[in-house]
Amino acid sequence: MRIDIATKLAVVLSLGLTLSPLSARALDQGAAAPETPAEQAEAPFRLLMVEQDGCAYCRMWNADLGPIYPKTPEGKLAPLEHVQLRSDWDSGLEIGPRPVFTPTFILLEGTREVGRIEGYPGEDFFWGLLGMALRSAGADLPQPQ
DSSP: OBOOHHHHHHHHHHHOOSSOHHHHHHHHHTOOOOOSHHHHHHSSOEEEEEEOTTOHHHHHHHHHTTTTGGGSHHHHHSOEEEEETTSSTTTTOBOSSOOOSSSEEEEEETTEEEEEEESOOOHHHHHHHHHHHHHHTTOOOOOOO
16 A cells, blocks of 8 residues: 555544554553564564664654554554665565665565555654554554544
């Protein structure tokens, strides 16, 4: 699933997101993230963050959302895995075109790409776009309120 700029804008305007209500609730409750490799392997999805050295938007994402992402419902459903753009990370994966921009977030179900967010559009866009991608892939993630 590719998400274009018009869709991104529609998400932010229609939902007015800063943090999904579920994510905010998880942070308030101190929800635990899948921490062991076994727990991560049991998660139905994985979120690859394709990044590279010197990427200002990668640093922004890591500073803004990196600490809270594993504590959110989204982070439990799709644990984050950082990969370098210029490494051989995509061997054995069924993905669309190899990313050119960083960060690129690729949502995987098993080894198959089921969603992609290119760039870091800020917190408002990110949570809405990730939620849309997860729900579109069949994740049990309630609609934001």
